[in-house]
Amino acid sequence: MTPEEFRAHGKQVVDWIADYLAGIEAHPVRSQSAPGDVRAALPAHPPERGEPFEAVLADLDRVVLPGITHWQHPSFFAYFPANASGPAILGDLLSSGLGVQGMVWATSPACTELETVVVDWLAELLGLPAHFTFAEGSAGGGVIQDSASSAALVALLAALDRAGGGVPAAAGLSGRHTVYVSSQTHSAxxxxxxxxxxxxxxxxxxxxDPHTLAMLPADLDAKIAADIAAGATPVLVCATVGTTGTTAVDPVADIGAVCRDRGLWLHVDAAYAGVAAVCPEMRWINDGVxxxxxxxxxxxxxxLLTNFDCTVLWVADRAPMVDALSILPEFLRNTATESGEVIDYRDWQISLGRRFRALKLWSAIRWYGAEGLRAHIRSGIALAAGFAGHVRADERFLLHEPHPFGLVCFRPLWTGLDVDAENAATLAMLERLNDSGALYLSHTKVSGRVLLRLAVGVPTTRREHLDAAWDRIREEYEGPA
Structure with missing residues (x-):
């Protein structure tokens, strides 16, 4: 493909994306495809000769689009949002166009140094401590990972390294090590x-706690003490700010005090809710961090209006992480690395290779500014609160509280059914709602009961979408009027 061909087809692709986003409400939110439909519509063998790009775009409409669940649809409420904004999409396109493999500083200095700046920007926007940044005198810093799952793995490897004085990372585990989570912690x-x-x-x-679903520090301390008495080496505690099931918030300060006293690494997983701290009134979620x-x-x-994948991991002390992950084969040796004056992000992640992810976060922050980012978060919280008001006012439904962010959990109340039958009825109702194509919800389970989850956060979601969702939910309710 020549530059001129790329220019022409690139305009077609951008137009296709713009038209898709503009007309997304015409599609059913959840794909209506049956298993195997997409595969059956594709050729069994690759083409012998190249095809015009118009054929690719045609099959995008004919084959791919029917098999897409539309995460950017304003009535997509099933999971936490996966924001894709115009500036971030363009930033990702620029990253693809540059084709950078930023494994070490020398392979593209801008890839590394722009990332160090943008993660410092984000730390400032969220009110995180200076020792998480690359400020002068700081031993910490931030890095963009693909997901919170990778961030948790990197944190655990660093914790093992620190607990073993570098031995576990270098020579394999010696003895039994223990990790501490709650029933609400992400499976990562x-x-x-x-x-x-x-x-x-x-x-x-x-x-x-049976009401808030937050981790109990006293039970944490007791479990750590029991493991120490049994000869184990406790390594890491994961506290969550905004759990996946219900957005419960663990008491980070109290958990942190236990970790300090017992010598454990404290990893805070704020995958969903952490960005809410861009709003000063939400900074309480940083208590103890x-x-x-x-x-x-x-x-x-x-x-935060940055398309997948973009997780930011900060560490207070980067030394255990780098010690756990650094391997320097001959082909990566270079003058800048050996000088010790640069960051080589290959030592901050599992894989060697890394894309120029910082461009999309940089683009989003620059386009929206702090003011625009705050407006987006505040809108989601306000819309969720409005929907929660609908649920609270209807005696046929029970609202799960608290709900401080953009997620609302609730369940229909069924008359004369035991718990198993209630759960079956709620799940059947969920399937009918999702099959309708008008909206997409998911579910969780608390104290043995199924709750419906409605997560607000798509940039184009407005109050009328929440009102329409509530009308549809009430229509599907099969209990007493």
Whole structure:
């Protein structure tokens, strides 16, 4: 493809994306495809000769689009949002066009140094402590990962390195190590324990408050003490700010005090809710982070107008992470690395290769500014509060509280049914709603009961979309009027 051909087809692609976003409400929110439909519509063998790009675009409409669940649809409420904004999309296009492989500083200095600046910008916007930035005298810093799952794995590897004085990372685990989560913690931490060799059997589930679903520090301390008495080495605690199920918020300061006293690494998973701190009135979610957190992760690709994938991980001290992850083969040796004056982000992640992800976050922050980012977060919180008001006012539904962010959890009340039958009826109602194509919800389970989850955060969602969703939910309700 020549530059002129690229120019022509590139304009077609940008026009296609613009038309798609402008007309997205014409599509059913959840794909109506049955398993195998997309595969059956595609040729079984690759083409022998090249095809015109117009054929690709035609099949995009004919084959691909029917199999898409529309995450940017204003009535997409199923999962936490995956914001894709115009400036971030263009930033991603620029990254693809440059084709940078930014594994070390020398392979493109701008790829590394722009990232160090933009993660410092984000830390400032969120009110995070200066020791998480690359400020003079700081031992910490930030890095863009692909997801919060990778961030959790990197944090656990760093915690193991620190706990073992560098030995576990270099020579494999020696003895039994334990990790602490709650029943509400994301499954990524258990997966990280499996990957590192700790094993799922050494992941401890700490009790939660039955009302708030927040981790109980007293039970955490008791479990750590029991493991120490049994000869284990406790390594890491994961506190969550905005759990996946219900956006519960763990008491980071109290958990951090336990970690400090017991010598454990505290990782704060704020994947969804952390970006809410761009609003000063939401800075309470940072309580305890500055004093106690060893690592902190949040996802601009969820709720901060930056398309997937873009997780930012900050560490208070980068040395254990770099020690755990640094391997320097001969082909990567270069003068800048050996000078010790540069950041080589290959030592801050699992993989060697890395894309120029910073461009899309940089583009989004510059386009919207702090003011625009705050307006987006505040809109989502306000819309969710309005929907919660509908639920609270209808005696046929029960609202799960608290709900401080953009997620509302609730359940229909069924008369004369036991818990299993209630759950079955709620799940059947959920399927009818999602099959309608008018909206898309998901579910969670609290105290054995199924709750419906409605997450607000798509940039184009307005109050009328929430009102229409509530009308549809009430229509599908099969209980007493």
């Amino acid at each position: 931490v258990e997966k990280a324990a499996r990957i590192t060799g700790i094993g799922a059997e050494n992941v401890r589930i700490v009790d939660v 500055a004093e106690f957190a060893d690592s902190y992760a949040t996802n601009p690709h969820k709720w």
